[in-house]
Amino acid sequence: MHCPLCIAERRTPWCTANAVCWVALCSTCGVPMVVLNRHTTRPSWRERRVMRKTLVACATDYYRGRPFVVDEHMSTHPTHAHMHARA
Numbered sequence: 001m002h003c004p005l006c007i008a009e010r011r012t013p014w015c016t017a018n019a020v021c022w023v024a025l026c027s028t029c030g031v032p033m034v035v036l037n038r039h040t041t042r043p044s045w046r047e048r049r050v051m052r053k054t055l056v057a058c059a060t061d062y063y064r065g066r067p068f069v070v071d072e073h074m075s076t077h078p079t080h081a082h083m084h085a086r087a
């Protein structure tokens with residue numbers, strides 16, 4: 001499988017990486033984005049919860065107290081579940 005999210009981009013997390021997901025600045029939007037490690041757009045309930053928590057922790061640092069919203073709409077990558085934190 002030659003999926004860039006499974007292989008290359010995962011090596012450069014901007015904020016953190018754990019057993020479920022990793023957080024990087026989205027190259028398209030320039031905002032923090034969490035991406036599921038697994039190659040699927042259908043995370044389990046538990047994975048979704050970890051993704052959201054991991055993203056919120058990174059985005060809180062990134063925005064330094066400014067408000068942001070978690071955008072669960074999957075607009076950027078068709079192959080991995082992801083969420084953006086937008087101001």
Ligand SMILES: [Zn+2]
Nearest residue numbers: 003005006039
């Ligand atoms: Zn993949």
Ligand SMILES: [Zn+2]
Nearest residue numbers: 026028029076
């Ligand atoms: Zn994006």
